[in-house]
Amino acid sequence: MSGKVNLHYFNGRGKMESIRWLLTVAEVEFDEYFLTTREQYLKLLNDGSLLFQQVPLVEIDGMKLVQTKAILHYIAEKYNFHGKDxxxxxxxxxxxxxxxxxxxxxxxxxxxxxxxxxxxxxxxxxxxxxxxxxxxxxxxxxxxxxxxxxxxxxxxxxxxxxxxxxxxxxxxxxxxxxxxxxxxIKIPAISRFLQPGSKRKPQPDETYTKTVMEVFNITGPL
CATH class of the missing domain: 1.20.1050.10 (Glutathione S-transferase Yfyf (Class Pi); Chain A, domain 2)
Incomplete structure (x- = not known):
């Protein structure tokens, strides 16, 4: 799990998007593994990768991190975006x-x-x-x-x-x-992130919503 950072989430914004933003500003390369089926989610559960049975999941520095705020704080500390004291x-x-x-x-x-x-x-x-x-x-x-x-x-x-x-x-x-x-938006890393073809995700559409509902086996309104 060392080397490049790996993100496990849907192919959409959701709670992972802020993590993508912060990694981008820190100029950290990352790979993404998109959940498209319930079987993929169940495999992560069975592997013990999801501490609270939730995504986002970020593999970084030999760890499997969950909980969005905890992930953001770790990245902010690691790359000096978390204040001097x-x-x-x-x-x-x-x-x-x-x-x-x-x-x-x-x-x-x-x-x-x-x-x-x-x-x-x-x-x-x-x-x-x-x-x-x-x-x-x-x-x-x-x-x-x-x-x-x-x-x-x-x-x-x-x-x-x-x-x-x-x-x-x-x-x-x-x-x-x-x-x-x-x-x-003039910061070079952000400017690049806002261009077409970057890893920034578009606004959620019906495909994204349907995938999330199917992966989590949700049948009614949230």
Missing amino acids: IKERAMINMYSEGLIDLMEMMMMLAFTADPKPKLDNIQSKAKERYLPVFEKALTGPVYLVGGKLSLADVLLVECTLMLEENFPAILKDFPNLKSFQGRM
Whole structure:
């Protein structure tokens, strides 16, 4: 399991996408193994690879890591995206977990029969609860914490792009955030990741949703 990092997940965004983002910004190469059948998932279970019977699964440094936040924290620590001390790490983690909460709301849209009410709720929460926090934090600083690129910055640019896919004008009242996004997408690794043909995944479609439901043997709404 040494050498290149291996990702086990679906051929779609979901909870793995933030991990792809962070590895990309760290300029770490990775291979992907896509779950397409329930048998593949059961094999990972039977092999003991999934500690809590869940994916994402990331093989790195001889370990099989699960739980998205734990994986992100490990990569952030390993590649120096997690602050210089315990106080900076606490701030980075607070910002990061808020962003993960917001992105997970958007992830669930693909599994919602009528997404309109949830879209309205996401837009409202984004504009009233989440985006003002980051707009204020970026009044002056180039990055969120410690004057240096961190996990929180990577998640923030991912989140703003996801929001704009659903609400194209959502950043118009948040100029600091829009400027931050503009700076971030000029970082060479991010610029390449946003080009066609990269390992960035598109918005979920019916094929992705159907595959997830079949692999996990889900028959009703989530």
